[in-house]
Every structure is written in structure tokens, then in C-alpha cells.
Amino acid sequence: MSAVEASQGAQAHRLGPLRRLAAFACALALGAVVAGCASDRIGFGAGTSPTLPASAPKVTGVEPLSAREHKKLVSNFGGEYRSPVAERLLNDVMKRVAGATDRPDQQYQVTILNSPVVNAFALPSGNLYVTRGLLALANDTSEVAAVMAHEVAHVTLNHAMQRAELERRSEIVSRVVAEVLNDSDAQQVVQARGKLTLASFSRAQELEADQIGVRTIAKAGFDPFGAARFLASLGRQSSMRATMLGEKPNQGPNFLSTHPSTPERVAQALAAARQIRAPGIGETDRDHYLQAIAGMTFGDDPSEGVVRGNRFLHPQLGFAFSAPASFVLENSSSAVLGLAPGGAQALRFDSVKMPDGMTLQSYIVSGWIEGVEVGPVESITVNGLPAVTAVAKGDEWTFRLAAVQSGQSTYRFILAAKNYTPDMDRQFRDAVESFHLMSSGESAAVKPLRIGLVTAQAGDTVETLAERMATDRPVERFQLLNGIERNGPVRPGSTYKVIVE
Structure with missing residues (x-):
């Protein structure tokens, strides 16, 4: 809870009907905060701006719309997190990813958001955003490249604009049925059908962006299996959260969700990667990636509580x-x-x-x-x-x-x-x-938790390395952060993430 939000007026914080408080409980139970893609919830605007010739006169003293949009987004996600080494790596990766897309001339600038939530999104302006929560969950450069390629695919395919148009048409039809035909029962039927259509449409968009992302990172020279590995980690995070809340993890596709279930996405990402090449051929760049995120803040920023x-x-x-x-x-x-x-x-x-x-x-x-x-x-x-x-x-x-x-x-x-x-x-x-x-x-005495690195020695196990974790559920969180399956081994000489004070 930020100091700015904490100082807002009472009216701004007033809760609505009783169902709203129940709704926030449901939202927490569903694990909404671990969504790995926000591009269908944050608008892309009306499209890309026309390119002006270099000789065109420039207007001074007026902040461009893209700059205002950037500032607003950064503010909404806890501000910008400064890490020169990580920023340099991410922008280098983004250049390679962009060069492998259907629009290699498009330039992107990566911003790290100071948020522990796992999230990423891109805008047609060329701004791409990743949270430090996402960087903590990823385990190598190919995984982050897969996330970037996925988000860029949403932009190049105009997914947000298509979804907004579908929502607009659905709203118009619902309004006509209610106001012109004066049939509230029929309106409820139309609204229900619209939600199912929109969910199916959004699911198809996510899977399409996954497929294009896998092909893009392979073309850029990265390991195409990085997408499946990251999605698997995302699924394990969701499962751990469900366990903490005493619920059963979601098994199989959820056809009423706007996003496909993680197992479905992992399976399709694996299938797409196998069509390109065998495992172990593309670049993962694990050690370089881990060194770049070492020392980054993990979890909540003390300035926000x-x-x-x-x-x-x-x-x-x-x-x-x-x-x-x-x-x-x-x-x-x-x-x-x-x-x-x-x-x-x-x-x-x-x-x-x-x-x-x-x-x-x-x-x-x-x-x-x-x-x-x-x-x-x-x-x-x-x-x-x-x-x-x-x-x-x-x-x-x-x-x-x-x-x-x-x-x-x-x-x-x-x-x-x-x-x-x-x-x-x-x-x-x-x-x-x-x-x-x-x-x-x-x-x-309240210090931020940070990402540390440890090299496994002969005789080390998940349990012995997890003893260095300054978190609750140390074994589970160690496995989650390092992409290790339950009962999976650690390899002597390999580097692993730990959370330290």
C-alpha cells in the first residue's frame, strides 16, 4: 500500500455493495495476481502513430501522448525499477526478438516495473514492460525472450483492438435487445453468449501469441523450449498459491476463462518447439541471465509496505x-x-x-x-x-x-x-x-529481500540449498524460483537462485 494511496480521501476508498467485498475474496482465491500476460487488459490505444519525415517541424513544450501513457503505466505498477545490468540485457534481447518478427524495423524500449507481480505487456508505441516479479520467476534468457516475443505478437496482431471491437459489438447488441426490444430476459441470454464468445476469442489470441512467440525466439537463435519452461513455472506458482489457500489447483482447460489453462499452454508451446528443433540446441544463456538479476529486490518493496x-x-x-x-x-x-x-x-x-x-x-x-x-x-x-x-x-x-x-x-x-x-x-x-x-x-530493521545466487556443491540437495532461503515455505519456493520439479535434483556446479535479506 503506497503512501500516495494511503492518503486518498475516504470517499475514494468507500466499498460498494456487499458483493464487492466477497468479490475481492474470490479474486484472491483465483490467484489473479499471477497472470503472466496483461496485454488484453491494458489498452494498446488506437494504433501506431504515423511516421513523420525527419525534416518535419517539431512541436516543443507539449508532452507526447505516448510519454504520458508511459508515465501513467509506470506509476500504476509501482514505478520504474532501476537495474542497469538487467536493463542492458533485456534491451539487447529485445533487439534480437524484434529483428526476428515480421516487423524488424520496429524499435522497442524495455522498462522494468517495480512490482512483485508476474506480468508483462507491450504497447504499439514501442514500450515493453516486465515486472521484477517476472524476472525473478524466469531462469534464463530464452524464457524472458519468449515472454517478450509473446507480448510483441499481441501488438503486431492487433489483438487488443480486435478484442475491444468485439466487446463494443456485444455491448451494442445487448443494448438493442434491452432498450429497443424491451426484453430483459433476452438481454441476459445475449450477455451470457457474449461472455462465452469473448472468452473463446481471448483464449485463441493467447494461444496464437504463444505459437508466434515460440517461432520468433527460435528464429532469433534462442532455445524455443524456453516458452514452455516459463509457462510451467507459472503453473507451479499458481498451484502453490492454491495449496496455500486450501484449494485444488485448476486441472485441465477452463473454458470460461479468457486465458487458456497453463497445462494447455505448456503442451502447445512444447509441441510448437518440437516442430522447430530438438531440445538443447538453441541458446539459453542461463548464467548470464542469473548474474544480471542477482541482487534485485524480491517481493514487496519496503517503501510500499x-x-x-x-x-x-x-x-x-x-x-x-x-x-x-x-x-x-x-x-x-x-x-x-x-x-x-x-x-x-x-x-x-x-x-x-x-x-x-x-x-x-x-x-x-x-x-x-x-x-x-x-x-x-x-x-x-x-x-x-x-x-x-x-x-x-x-x-x-x-x-x-x-x-x-x-x-x-x-x-x-x-x-x-x-x-x-x-x-x-x-x-x-x-x-x-x-x-x-x-x-x-x-x-x-525492515529490509528488502533480494535475489542471491549459490553454486551447488557435491552432496547438496534441494533441502540443503533451501536452508538459505529467507522466506516461508523455503523448499517449495526454492523449487519454484529455479524451475525444479517436485523431487527434482540439483546439479553440482550449477548456479541457483536463493532469496536473502
């Missing part, structure tokens, strides 16, 4: 709290979100500025969540800070609400549960009462 197990600490804003022990926490730009295994309990924590003249007592009943009845308000003190708490009930969910005031900021807890029990309420109250202002020493 960090998750450590079930704790959240924000050294810049100077506060910390602990969620119930079973919760999986995630830090977004505007709030900390948490989910218990199975999705029956959820948490939202954020910071707002109350309207002038409003008391905590009146604020907590001011309608944070629509459609619920707030019970009696209890005034409490949380580690020396004034606070209020109350229980609110909806049709399916029960909420423990709390607001803690510190200076000009008001910190809000919204903890939700189905089948609310006294023991659950005690855990929720403990979470609220764990909130405290951090001392200067506590804040200074």
Missing part, C-alpha cells in the same frame, strides 16, 4: 499489524487484502482521511459497505491510539469493522466471515489490537 508471513509492516508510514495466523496476505496499491484457506474469511485493510468534523463513532456507521446493518459501536484504545469497532451483518457475511486514528490518518479494518463464530471474532479482534506504530528501530 511488506508482507512477512501473516504480518504487514509499512516502515515508511510507520505502522504494522498481524492478521489471523492462517491468512494469506497480499499488498496492493490501495489496500492490504487477505484470505483464509477456502475463502470463507477475508480481510481488507486501508488508510483514509476522514471528512473534517466527523468522529470515529459516526464514521464507522457511515456506510463502508452497502446493504449491511451495523451493530452497536464500541470505543476502544489500540496500543494508545483511539479506535472504534463494531459488528455488521449482511445476508451471507458477517463483518468486524474497526477504525484506528493516528494523526491525520484513519486506518480501517474490514474482516469478513461466513458462519461467524465467537472464536473467529476473537481472532479478528486480536488482529485489530495488533495494530501499532513502529519505532524507528523497528522500521529500520
Whole structure:
């Protein structure tokens, strides 16, 4: 949660209907944050700009649209992450990838985004973005080249524009049925069909971009099997997340998803690579890649707050709290979100500025969540800070609400549960009462995690190398970050990633 977002007005953070809080729990359970491609969600604009002759007069003092777009995107993803060595490698790879496409004259500039989320996207302006979360998951240069080629394929094929046009036509048909024919039942049928059509269309786009990406990196001299390896790592990440939440990993294709399931994409990427050449022939450049990302920040940036197990600490804003022990926490730009295994309990924590003249007592009943009845308000003190708490009930969910005031900021807890029990309420109250202002020493002790490298020696195993991991689930995370299958061996003399403080 950034300092900028934490200072937004209360109205901007107000939650909508009850279903919206349930929706964020569902979104967390589905593992939405590990999507490996965002190009169908971030618009490409109206297309490429016409090329002007070199002699054309230049307008000064006006920022180009592409520059404004770039700044906005970078801001939305945590800012730009500076790593000269990694940037140089990525731009060199991008030149090779671009030269192997159907538009070798197109120039691209790669930006590393300061986000732990695994994501990448390209714009027709020639800007290509990868998150440091994606760089941490990749294990060699050919894997990153595959991601770049996939995103460039979306651009050259005008996938975003095609999808936007399909959405527009579907919306028009739905509106005609509802407003002209005055048939709400038929409108629901049309909307359902439109969603299925759009999902099928987007899935086809992803698979098409995968196929072109594999052929492109092979033409550029990289190992075409890099795409399948990266997709397999993405699938393992999704499976680990599902396990943490007490769910079964998605098996087989999900035909209602806009993205094909990872197993389906891995299988098709493997098939495409095998048609080109046998494994072990193309360039992987593993050692060079690992050296380029060594020392990069891993996970949350302390300036945005960090998750450590079930704790959240924000050294810049100077506060910390602990969620119930079973919760999986995630830090977004505007709030900390948490989910218990199975999705029956959820948490939202954020910071707002109350309207002038409003008391905590009146604020907590001011309608944070629509459609619920707030019970009696209890005034409490949380580690020396004034606070209020109350229980609110909806049709399916029960909420423990709390607001803690510190200076000009008001910190809000919204903890939700189905089948609310006294023991659950005690855990929720403990979470609220764990909130405290951090001392200067506590804040200074919060250091970013970083990517380190270790060379396996004779006798080393996954378990012995994982002992160096400064994370929870060290063995699982070591296997995930290094593309090692369950029970897979480590090779003496090979270099592996570890997460260190």
C-alpha cells in the first residue's frame, strides 16, 4: 500500500455493495495476481502513430501522448525499477526478438516495473514492460525472450483492438435487445453468449501469441523450449498459491476463462518447439541471465509496505499489524487484502482521511459497505491510539469493522466471515489490537529481500540449498524460483537462485 494511496480521501476508498467485498475474496482465491500476460487488459490505444519525415517541424513544450501513457503505466505498477545490468540485457534481447518478427524495423524500449507481480505487456508505441516479479520467476534468457516475443505478437496482431471491437459489438447488441426490444430476459441470454464468445476469442489470441512467440525466439537463435519452461513455472506458482489457500489447483482447460489453462499452454508451446528443433540446441544463456538479476529486490518493496508471513509492516508510514495466523496476505496499491484457506474469511485493510468534523463513532456507521446493518459501536484504545469497532451483518457475511486514528490518518479494518463464530471474532479482534506504530528501530530493521545466487556443491540437495532461503515455505519456493520439479535434483556446479535479506 503506497503512501500516495494511503492518503486518498475516504470517499475514494468507500466499498460498494456487499458483493464487492466477497468479490475481492474470490479474486484472491483465483490467484489473479499471477497472470503472466496483461496485454488484453491494458489498452494498446488506437494504433501506431504515423511516421513523420525527419525534416518535419517539431512541436516543443507539449508532452507526447505516448510519454504520458508511459508515465501513467509506470506509476500504476509501482514505478520504474532501476537495474542497469538487467536493463542492458533485456534491451539487447529485445533487439534480437524484434529483428526476428515480421516487423524488424520496429524499435522497442524495455522498462522494468517495480512490482512483485508476474506480468508483462507491450504497447504499439514501442514500450515493453516486465515486472521484477517476472524476472525473478524466469531462469534464463530464452524464457524472458519468449515472454517478450509473446507480448510483441499481441501488438503486431492487433489483438487488443480486435478484442475491444468485439466487446463494443456485444455491448451494442445487448443494448438493442434491452432498450429497443424491451426484453430483459433476452438481454441476459445475449450477455451470457457474449461472455462465452469473448472468452473463446481471448483464449485463441493467447494461444496464437504463444505459437508466434515460440517461432520468433527460435528464429532469433534462442532455445524455443524456453516458452514452455516459463509457462510451467507459472503453473507451479499458481498451484502453490492454491495449496496455500486450501484449494485444488485448476486441472485441465477452463473454458470460461479468457486465458487458456497453463497445462494447455505448456503442451502447445512444447509441441510448437518440437516442430522447430530438438531440445538443447538453441541458446539459453542461463548464467548470464542469473548474474544480471542477482541482487534485485524480491517481493514487496519496503517503501510500499511488506508482507512477512501473516504480518504487514509499512516502515515508511510507520505502522504494522498481524492478521489471523492462517491468512494469506497480499499488498496492493490501495489496500492490504487477505484470505483464509477456502475463502470463507477475508480481510481488507486501508488508510483514509476522514471528512473534517466527523468522529470515529459516526464514521464507522457511515456506510463502508452497502446493504449491511451495523451493530452497536464500541470505543476502544489500540496500543494508545483511539479506535472504534463494531459488528455488521449482511445476508451471507458477517463483518468486524474497526477504525484506528493516528494523526491525520484513519486506518480501517474490514474482516469478513461466513458462519461467524465467537472464536473467529476473537481472532479478528486480536488482529485489530495488533495494530501499532513502529519505532524507528523497528522500521529500520525492515529490509528488502533480494535475489542471491549459490553454486551447488557435491552432496547438496534441494533441502540443503533451501536452508538459505529467507522466506516461508523455503523448499517449495526454492523449487519454484529455479524451475525444479517436485523431487527434482540439483546439479553440482550449477548456479541457483536463493532469496536473502
